[in-house]
Amino acid sequence: MTRLERDLSNMLSFFKALSDESRLKIVGILASGDRSVEELASLLELRAPTVSHHLSRLKKTGLVHMSTEGNTHIYRLNVESLRTLSKQILSVEKLSADDLVDSEAWEKKVMNDFFEDSRLKVIPASRKKREVILRFLAEQFDRKQKYSEKEVNQIIGRYHEDFATLRRELVGASLMKRKAGEYWRVK
Amino acid sequence: MTRLERDLSNMLSFFKALSDESRLKIVGILASGDRSVEELASLLELRAPTVSHHLSRLKKTGLVHMSTEGNTHIYRLNVESLRTLSKQILSVEKLSADDLVDSEAWEKKVMNDFFEDSRLKVIPASRKKREVILRFLAEQFDRKQKYSEKEVNQIIGRYHEDFATLRRELVGASLMKRKAGEYWRVK
DNA sequence: TCGCTATTTAGATAGATATCTATTTAGACT
DNA sequence: AGTCTAAATAGATATCTATCTAAATAGCGA
Numbered sequence: 001m002t003r004l005e006r007d008l009s010n011m012l013s014f015f016k017a018l019s020d021e022s023r024l025k026i027v028g029i030l031a032s033g034d035r036s037v038e039e040l041a042s043l044l045e046l047r048a049p050t051v052s053h054h055l056s057r058l059k060k061t062g063l064v065h066m067s068t069e070g071n072t073h074i075y076r077l078n079v080e081s082l083r084t085l086s087k088q089i090l091s092v093e094k095l096s097a098d099d100l101v102d103s104e105a106w107e108k109k110v111m112n113d114f115f116e117d118s119r120l121k122v123i124p125a126s127r128k129k130r131e132v133i134l135r136f137l138a139e140q141f142d143r144k145q146k147y148s149e150k151e152v153n154q155i156i157g158r159y160h161e162d163f164a165t166l167r168r169e170l171v172g173a174s175l176m177k178r179k180a181g182e183y184w185r186v187k
Numbered sequence: 188m189t190r191l192e193r194d195l196s197n198m199l200s201f202f203k204a205l206s207d208e209s210r211l212k213i214v215g216i217l218a219s220g221d222r223s224v225e226e227l228a229s230l231l232e233l234r235a236p237t238v239s240h241h242l243s244r245l246k247k248t249g250l251v252h253m254s255t256e257g258n259t260h261i262y263r264l265n266v267e268s269l270r271t272l273s274k275q276i277l278s279v280e281k282l283s284a285d286d287l288v289d290s291e292a293w294e295k296k297v298m299n300d301f302f303e304d305s306r307l308k309v310i311p312a313s314r315k316k317r318e319v320i321l322r323f324l325a326e327q328f329d330r331k332q333k334y335s336e337k338e339v340n341q342i343i344g345r346y347h348e349d350f351a352t353l354r355r356e357l358v359g360a361s362l363m364k365r366k367a368g369e370y371w372r373v374k
Numbered sequence: 375t376c377g378c379t380a381t382t383t384a385g386a387t388a389g390a391t392a393t394c395t396a397t398t399t400a401g402a403c404t
Numbered sequence: 405a406g407t408c409t410a411a412a413t414a415g416a417t418a419t420c421t422a423t424c425t426a427a428a429t430a431g432c433g434a
Binding site: 008010012015016018019021024025027028029030031032034035038039042043044045069070072082083085086087089090092093094095096100101102103105106109125126127128160 | 261
Binding site: 236262 | 380
């Protein structure tokens with residue numbers, strides 16, 4: 001299991017733990033002091049086994065701790081875990097990285113849908129799909145080299161007859177630049 | 188609906204929205220840029236209707252926004268909402284206030300279980316319950332007055348014959364203080 | 375206007391889970 | 405040992421929901 005997968009399932013169990021009204025109230029109540037199971041049950045107007053079930057769920061995620069006092073079990077909030085969660089939320093972005101989802105699935109799909117025998121069947125109407133095609137075309141150019149318009153047309157022409165439109169789109173999408181009749185790849 | 192109830196159900200819907208693996212991934216993916224429904228579907232290996240369902244749930248809680256581009260719908264993350272949530276988590280304590288739970292239910296229950304005809308049946312063994320009883324007894328004393336031990340015994344004696352134990356417990360629990368044979372109520 | 379594309383809605387199904395009652399476990403007091 | 409008390413576990417049930425397929429909607433281009 002990668003670090004990211006751990007982060008995801010860790011965060012997920014936090015959210016699952018807090019995505020229930022009774023448990024959210026329990027956390028709120030415990031924030032103002034330790035409580036026994038029976039105490040929570042009467043505050044929440046629930047049966048003790050129900051509360052016990054919720055507490056064991058909260059305990060499993062580390063949101064609460066338990067201590068023993070005779071045969072009563074005293075639960076207390078783990079404030080630190082809330083702080084950790086609060087921070088984690090601000091770094092949700094990191095969850096999208098490559099090993100959580102197949103980040104090339106979209107490109108592969110679009111390429112597969114629009115190419116046949118190494119030729120572009122049609123230029124996609126939607127921007128999102130056109131972008132995939134344009135990125136592919138841009139990759140056919142060497143970053144270190146400059147190309148004349150004729151050369152650009154020729155390379156794009158391998159994939160589609162309307163090289164002029166595609167050439168303009170490449171420039172429009174800032175994947176290529178043009179100056180004084182010369183083209184070069186950007187990024 | 189009170190402010191607290193609104194806060195609770197608001198927070199709850201946030202947590203519910205994020206307590207699903209697919210939705211958490213969607214949020215993660217959107218953090219790195221806008222995406223169409225189809226794009227998300229292929230990244231997550233889910234059907235478009237499923238993704239659409241998740242997005243509408245996220246949209247309802249304000250976690251994402253939608254814009255239209257031809258007939259493709261582009262979704263983007265509302266980063267501000269994550270920041271808000273992150274802050275709210277640190278103030279969960281406020282959820283325990285009086286109008287969310289009946290904060291006296293516990294005291295009432297204990298008093299009811301242990302009193303009969305205005306007399307304490309037995310001294311509860313568990314600390315949590317004894318505390319309720321002791322708080323009640325402390326309330327029988329006037330904060331502005333000092334009492335001799337005899338007077339203290341007499342007042343406690345109205346409720347239970349073992350006034351000596353209860354008197355000592357009151358001092359031990361810091362609900363009363365004693366000095367030079369005089370007692371007074373604290374807090 | 376017709377057909378194509380992207381999304382949403384409707385409806386069905388399988389799996390998860392919050393709650394309850396009844397039972398079991400375990401500690402404390404006599 | 406036996407009784408009482410507090411909590412946990414087991415098992416049942418009813419509700420919720422993530423996912424799918426099929427159908428409906430809506431924009432766009434020919």
